[in-house]
Structures are given as C-alpha cells and as structure tokens.
Amino acid sequence: MSGAGGAPEGAQGIVVVLAVTLLVQVLIAFAFTVPAVMAPQVAGDLGVAPESLGLYMLLTGVAAMVMSPFIGGYIHRFGAFRINQAGVLLVALSMLAGALGWIPMVLASAVLLGIGQTTAMPTAAHLLARVTPAHRLGVVLSIRQAGMPVGAGLAGLIVPALLLVIDWHYALVLFALVLLVAVLAEAPIQSWVEGGPHRPTGPASARLPALMRSLMANPGLRAISICSFSYTFAQMSLMAFLVSYLNLELGYSLASAGAVMALSQGAALFARLFWGWVADRCGDSFLVMALLGVASALLSVITGLVTPAWPVWLVCLFAMALGATLTAWNGVYAGAVVRLAPKGEAGAMMGASNVLGYAGMLLGPPAGAIGVSLTGTYAASFFLGAFVILPAAWVLWTVRRHPRLHSH
Numbered sequence: 240m241s242g243a244g245g246a247p248e249g250a251q252g253i254v255v256v257l258a259v260t261l262l263v264q265v266l267i268a269f270a271f272t273v274p275a276v277m278a279p280q281v282a283g284d285l286g287v288a289p290e291s292l293g294l295y296m297l298l299t300g301v302a303a304m305v306m307s308p309f310i311g312g313y314i315h316r317f318g319a320f321r322i323n324q325a326g327v328l329l330v331a332l333s334m335l336a337g338a339l340g341w342i343p344m345v346l347a348s349a350v351l352l353g354i355g356q357t358t359a360m361p362t363a364a365h366l367l368a369r370v371t372p373a374h375r376l377g378v379v380l381s382i383r384q385a386g387m388p389v390g391a392g393l394a395g396l397i398v399p400a401l402l403l404v405i406d407w408h409y410a411l412v413l414f415a416l417v418l419l420v421a422v423l424a425e426a427p428i429q430s431w432v433e434g435g436p437h438r439p440t441g442p443a444s445a446r447l448p449a450l451m452r453s454l455m456a457n458p459g460l461r462a463i464s465i466c467s468f469s470y471t472f473a474q475m476s477l478m479a480f481l482v483s484y485l486n487l488e489l490g491y492s493l494a495s496a497g498a499v500m501a502l503s504q505g506a507a508l509f510a511r512l513f514w515g516w517v518a519d520r521c522g523d524s525f526l527v528m529a530l531l532g533v534a535s536a537l538l539s540v541i542t543g544l545v546t547p548a549w550p551v552w553l554v555c556l557f558a559m560a561l562g563a564t565l566t567a568w569n570g571v572y573a574g575a576v577v578r579l580a581p582k583g584e585a586g587a588m589m590g591a592s593n594v595l596g597y598a599g600m601l602l603g604p605p606a607g608a609i610g611v612s613l614t615g616t617y618a619a620s621f622f623l624g625a626f627v628i629l630p631a632a633w634v635l636w637t638v639r640r641h642p643r644l645h646s647h
Contacts, residue, residue, distance in 0.1 A: 252370035253379060259425060260363035261386045263323055266421055267356045268390025269397075270330045270414060271299075274337075274349075275479050276398040276497055277407055279486050284407070285342060293608025295349045296479055300601025302353030307594045310361040311450060311587020319362040319586055324422050326358030331418035338411035353597075360573065360593060365586025368577050374519060376577050381515025381570025385508050388566060391478065392504030399497040450584070454591045459579045462638040463525070464592040467572055469631035470532065471599030472606070473539060473624030474565050477503075479604040481542075481558070484617035489547050489554075502555050503562030510563035515570040524575035525639035528568055532632025535565035536625040543618030543625075565624075 274281075278292045313322050333351035336344045363383050371379045401410050454460050481503070485496035514531065518524045538561040545554055573589065580588035607620030 253367070253375075256366045256370055257379060257383055259320075260323070260359075260366060260383050262421065262425075263327055264359055264363065264383060264386025265390040265393070266327060266418055267330055267359050268387040269394045270334060270390075270418065271352065271356055272391040272394035272478065272500075273334075273398055273411070273414065274352075276394050276482055276500070277402070277410075279483055279493060280402060281407055285340065285345070287342075291608075292479055292483070293605040295345070296475065296604035297601055298346060298349035299353035299356075300475075300597055300599075300604075302350040303357040304594055304597035304601055306354050307357045307361075307590050307597050308451065310358055310590035310593075311584070313358075314362060314365050314586045314590075319365040320425075322358050323362040323366075324425060326355045326362070327418050327422050329355030329358075331415040331422070334411045334415035334418065338408045338415070340408055357590075357593065357597065361586040361590035364573060364577050364589040368580075368585035373578055377515040377517075377519035377524065377571060377574035378512070379515075380573040380577065381511045381518075384515075384570035384573060385511045387569060388504035388507035388511065388562065391566075392501040392508070395482070395497040395500035395504065399494040402493075450587055450591050453581060453584075454588060457579055458638060459525070460576065460588065460592060462634055463528070463572060463575050463579075464595050466528070466532075466631035466635050467592065467596035468599040469627045470528075470535075470565075470568055470572075471596040472603035473535060473599075473628045475600045475603035476607040476620040476624045477539070477542075477561065477565055480607055480611070480617050480620045484620075485554075488617050489545065495551075499555055499558050503558040504566065505562070506559035507562040507566040510567035511570045514567055515574060518571045518574060523639060524571050524578075525635045527571050528575070529632045529635040529639070531564050531568045531571070532628050532635065535561070535568075536629045536632070538564055539621045539625040539628070543616075543621035545618075565628075 274292060274295055282288060282291060310322065317325075329351050333348040333355060336348035336351060339345075364380070367379055367383065368376075398410065401413075405413075454464060482493070482496045482500050485491040485499055486493050491499070514527055518527045521527070538557060541557055542561055545557070576589050576592050577585045603624070604620075606623060607617075610619030610623050611617050613619070
C-alpha cells in the first residue's frame with residue numbers, strides 16, 4: 240500500500256508510522272500513570288486524601304470527553320501529525336503545572352492532561368489506516384496500543400525509584416522535559432509521514448453532527464462505542480487505585496506496589512499483541528472483546544478479595560492476569576472501529592467513538608473513590624468495575640451476529 244505524495248509506503252510506511260505513534264503513546268501513558276503512582280506521597284504533601292485522585296481523574300475525563308469529538312475536525316484542519324505533537328506538548332505543560340504543587344494548578348494539570356492524551360488514539364488511527372491493510376489492523380493497532388502498558392509499567396518502576404532521590408516536584412519537571420524533547424525530535428519527519436504539506440480545511444466543529452450520525456447509524460460502531468464506556472470504567476478504576484490498594488491497605492511498600500503495577504502492565508503488553516492477532520485470525524473482534532470482558536470481571540472480583548495473608552507471588556500472578564484482560568482490549572477495540580469507519584474517516588470516527596470511553600474514564604475513578612469512602616476498602620472499586628463490565632460483554636456477544644454489523 241502506498242502513501243500519497245511521498246509518504247512512506249508498504250511495510251516501511253507501517254513501521255515508520257507505527258514507531259512514531261507508539262513512542263507518543265508510551266510517553267502519554269507514562270504521564271497519565273504518574274498521578275496514580277505518586278498519589279500516596281503527593282496527597283500527603285498537598286494535605287488531601289489519596290482517594291482525591293478520583294477528582295483529578297474526573298477532571299481529566301471531562302476534558303477528554305469534551306475534546307474527543309472535535310479531534311477528527313482538527314485532524315482534517317491541521318493534519319494528524321501536527322495534532323499528535325500538540326497533544327504531547329499539552330501533556331508536558333500538564334506536568335509543569337502539577338510540579339508547582341499549588342492545588343489550583345494541579346487541577347489545571349488534570350485538564351491539560353485530559354486534552355493532551357485524547358489526541359493520541361485518533362491521530363494514530365488516521366495515520367495507520369492510510370498505510371495498513373484491513374486484515375492487519377488488529378495486530379498493528381494492538382502493537383501501537385501496547386504503548387499504554389509499556390508507559391504505565393515504566394511509570395510503576397521509574398517513579399517510585401526516582402522519588403527516593405529527588406523531590407516529586409522536580410520529577411514532574413524532568414518528565415515534562417522528556418516530552419518536550421520528543422516533540423522537537425519528531426518535527427523533521429512530519430511532512431514525510433503525512434505525504435507532504437497539509438492543506439487546512441474548515442472549522443473543526445463543522446463536521447461533528449454528520450460524524451456522530453454516522454457512528455450511531457452503524458450498529459457495530461454504536462455497540463462497541465457504548466461498551467467502551469464500561470470497559471474503560473473498570474480499567475481506570477484499576478489504574479487509579481491498584482497502587483494505593485497494595486500500599487495503604489495491604490501493607491506493600493510504594494516501590495513493591497509500583498512493581499506489581501509494572502508486572503500487570505507488562506502482561507498487558509504481550510496480551511494486547513496476542514488478542515490483536517486472535518481478532519485478526521478469527522475475524523470477530525466483538526467475540527474477543529466479549530470474552531475479555533467476562534474474564535476481566537471475574538479477575539476484578541478476585542483482586543478485591545486479596546488479603547495481606549496472600550503470598551506475594553499469587554498477588555503478582557492475579558495482577559498479571561488482570562492486566563492481560565482488563566487492560567488488553569484496547570487494540571482489538573481500535574481495530575474494530577477503524578475497520579467499520581467510512582474510508583478516510585478512521586481518525587475522526589475514533590475520536591467520536593472515544594467520547595463514551597472517556598465518559599468511562601471520567602466516572603470510573605470517582606465512582607471507585609465513593610465506593611472506597613463508603614466501605615473503607617479499595618476492594619469496592621474493583622467489585623464495582625466487575626458489575627459494570629459484565630452487561631457490556633453481553634451486549635458485544637449479542638450484537639456480533641447483527642446482519643448490518645459491517646454496513647456504513
């Protein structure tokens with residue numbers, strides 16, 4: 240498959256675009272996980288409870304949900320690569336705002352993080368759809384989505400170790416500098432990746448009504464978008480509270496809790512590639528997503544039943560299994576959306592579909608925080624995630640044989 244006007248072609252095109260978008264996903268996932276890993280220490284310095292992370296994630300989710308449907312318009316107006324870079328820049332600014340340690344700026348950093356991270360998936364979908372054959376979308380997008388557990392796992396390992404030697408304020412400044420270097424390093428290849436200079440189009444909001452009508456008219460896109468809410472709800476509860484659960488309730492050191500998070504995300508890395516390959520091989524992304532939902536719900540309940548008496552190796556084993564299911568579905572989901580999207584609209588449709596996913600991100604951590612406050616245990620957040628994800632798995636199971644599933 241060839242790109243237009245000098246864009247990278249064939250396997251080379253896939254590798255180049257995949258490398259760029261994967262790097263961005265790793266960096267953004269790292270930054271997105273930093274608040275959850277730092278929460279036990281930063282909360283004390285700010286004079287708030289660790290479960291206040293739920294409010295931070297709420298603001299992040301609101302910002303992402305509001306911005307997501309407009310990303311497709313911005314891609315057509317300014318180009319996917321430029322929007323991708325802008326997202327990384329906003330995440331860097333988020334780190335700098337948080338480093339000030341002033342609660343209003345910390346809240347502002349949540350908004351910047353939400354807006355910045357919402358650009359990553361639609362821009363990657365737009366760029367990769369141009370160079371990837373349909374029968375490879377599951378694997379390619381799963382490789383790209385593997386950047387999420389890689390970034391989260393690195394945060395689980397690096398952040399606690401770094402906090403032993405420098406103050407968390409300076410750690411956030413350091414992370415921001417890394418993000419800024421990445422933006423500058425990618426700039427020279429923009430024109431090559433996009434196949435030449437991008438020609439601006441109309442306002443980003445102009446195409447939104449037609450885009451949302453197209454999404455809701457397609458039974459497959461409609462179902463998988465709605466179900467992404469439940470899956471993201473449960474996934475974000477895990478990401479937000481696993482470290483605090485292990486550290487504050489089960490007595491693990493912060494470094495050990497971060498290591499368990501890293502193991503969980505390491506398992507998710509390999510699982511995403513495997514599930515993407517399975518979805519491509521069987522040609523049924525909805526079946527794979529449904530089975531992952533059932534497994535995720537079961538493992539979430541088991542995670543909530545862990546006690547300090549459990550051996551560490553068993554806790555690590557279940558954390559890895561949960562990572563391989565609850566945080567490994569995203570590539571399969573992305574592949575399904577890109578396959579079902581109208582030609583040339585993969586990035587725009589991904590942004591529109593992500594609205595409900597971000598609603599799950601918005602509500603999952605705060606709902607988990609409420610559960611923690613009411614019950615006095617972090618297990619409540621995992622039980623709630625299981626309760627929400629099971630109906631979604633059933634919807635995916637039933638819609639997979641819809642006669643209009645692949646109609647646009």
